[in-house]
Amino acid sequence: MKIAAITGISPNVLSELKKGKPRTIELQSAHNIITLTDVLPGDHIFMTEVDLDDLYPGDHGIIVDVMCITINMKRMVEYINPYYYEERERMSVRLKVKYVDKTIARNIDGKEWAKPTQVEIVKSSVFHAG
Incomplete structure (x- = not known):
């Protein structure tokens, strides 16, 4: 089974x-x-x-179910009168997910x-009730 892969997530977020509770995370890295x-x-x-850059077959991760996804563009304008004006844009994704299982990338x-990252995962042989 091939699914999208999100990398560089904090161990605290994963834990x-x-x-088991749904959580919303905001991602700003371009590859994600x-x-x-x-x-x-x-x-x-x-x-x-x-x-x-360090993702290889055999790396551990978790599978999550996407409950909601929103892609936003934020514009910020900075003024310092009278000569300086700067406008910046920042794209981010807000993603509400719920834990399904742990797995290994194959x-x-x-x-x-600029290519979506996908991994083929090892299917779990242990199933959880609930």
Whole structure:
């Protein structure tokens, strides 16, 4: 099964998700935003603390279920009168997810720039009730 992969997530966030309650996280890294452009509510995502450059088969992570996803563009304008004016844009993704299971990455696709990152995951042989 191939699913989108989100990399470089804090171990604290991953441990919080493992407690089972839905959580909303905000992502700003370009490679994660590119990966999430085709993700819809109901899809599964592989999340890991490993950075994209260091992601290889055998790395551990978790599977989460996407409950809600919103991609935003924020514009910020800075003025220092009378000569300085700067406008910046920042894109971010707000993602509400719920923990499903832990897993291991088998094959990785899309580690190149501007390509969505996908991993083939090892299917779990242990199932949890609830």
